[in-house]
Amino acid sequence: MKQVLVQRENFNPSTGQSLLEALSPGAIATFTGLVRDDGGMTAMILEHYPAMTQVALEGLADQAVERWSLSGVVVIHRYGTLHPGDRIVHVACASSHRAAALDACAFLIDQLKINAPFWKKEIRADGSASWVEAKGVDDLAAERWG
Amino acid sequence: MTVRLLYFAWIREQVGLDGEEVTLPDEISTVFDLVMWLRTRGEGHAQALSDLSLIRCAMDQQMVPLTEAVTDPCEIALFPPVTGG
Numbered sequence: 001m002k003q004v005l006v007q008r009e010n011f012n013p014s015t016g017q018s019l020l021e022a023l024s025p026g027a028i029a030t031f032t033g034l035v036r037d038d039g040g041m042t043a044m045i046l047e048h049y050p051a052m053t054q055v056a057l058e059g060l061a062d063q064a065v066e067r068w069s070l071s072g073v074v075v076i077h078r079y080g081t082l083h084p085g086d087r088i089v090h091v092a093c094a095s096s097h098r099a100a101a102l103d104a105c106a107f108l109i110d111q112l113k114i115n116a117p118f119w120k121k122e123i124r125a126d127g128s129a130s131w132v133e134a135k136g137v138d139d140l141a142a143e144r145w146g
Numbered sequence: 147m148t149v150r151l152l153y154f155a156w157i158r159e160q161v162g163l164d165g166e167e168v169t170l171p172d173e174i175s176t177v178f179d180l181v182m183w184l185r186t187r188g189e190g191h192a193q194a195l196s197d198l199s200l201i202r203c204a205m206d207q208q209m210v211p212l213t214e215a216v217t218d219p220c221e222i223a224l225f226p227p228v229t230g231g
Contacts, residue, residue: 033231046230047155049223052207077230089231109231117204117223118230119155131156134227 001072001094002065004057006048008080016074016092025071025094029101031109037084040124046079046088049117053077060111064093067107068100075108077116107145113138147218151184153194154225157201160194170216177203178212180222200226 001023003016013032020028035044061073072094082088089112093104120132152165174180181201185192195201203210204223216222 048230049152049154049204049207049225051221052204052223055207056209113231114228115209116230117154117225117228119226120229121155131226132229134229138231 002058002061003074003076004054004061005076006050006053006057007076007078009078010087011076011078011090013087013090013092016076016090019074020072020092020094023071023094025101026096027098027101028092028094029098029105030090030092031105032087033089033109035082035084035086035088038122040126041084041122042125043123044082045121045123046082047119047121048077048079052117053079056116057112060108060115063111064104064108068093068095068104070095070100070104073104073108075112077112077118079118110138110142110145114142147216149216149219150221152221152223154223157194157224157226160190161188162190175215176212177205177210177214177216177222180216181212181224184224195224202227 057075061075064070065073070093074092076090078088091105091108093101095101121129123129147170150167153161158164174183181195185195202225203212205219206221
């Protein structure tokens with residue numbers, strides 16, 4: 001079971017959890033990323049490349065399913081205008097055993113950071129805006145999966 | 147060869163366009179050649195594409211290195227390093 005959603009609207013992490021529980025997998029690992037409440041930031045605009053995003057995320061989900069023999073995977077990524085505390089991304093992986101579920105979940109989050117076509121712009125209270133710069137540490141995190 | 151170019155994030159802002167259709171001169175064989183040629187199209191293009199270390203490319207929605215050959219694709223996107231997740 002693979003579900004990949006790219007959407008403007010909020011999502012409920014328990015929806016993916018329920019989908020995967022229905023597979024009776026033994027273990028489910030989930031991750032939810034939120035907009036950090038960094039000092040002064042009032043909004044974050046997430047731009048993406050619509051024609052590519054779905055394909056890129058499905059490709060990553062397929063890699064995780066194959067590598068860890070997952071019984072199910074859910075990936076949800078939002079775009080548009082978000083605010084501190086809002087959910088941005090959700091990953092849930094179901095497997096027979098905890099190690100595979102946890103590793104696949106970490107793999108997907110690391111890969112999303114460097115292989116999914118999203119760009120974050122931060123808007124501050126004074127009206128100024130700046131694009132978030134990619135971090136070298138994210139490349140290193142993704143590289144550890146070989 | 148005519149291709150559809152797309153720009154994203156600050157590259158889009160600095161170029162001043164979401165995208166454009168361009169007819170490529172025959173001497174363009176790689177994405178790198180394309181970027182060099184685009185720099186000559188205007189101040190915005192030159193500014194947006196000035197630092198090669200900050201340019202990433204997708205050809206027909208697949209990430210490719212700047213050394214990739216441009217072989218009659220439909221769509222080439224240029225954008226900064228991604229910051230999703």
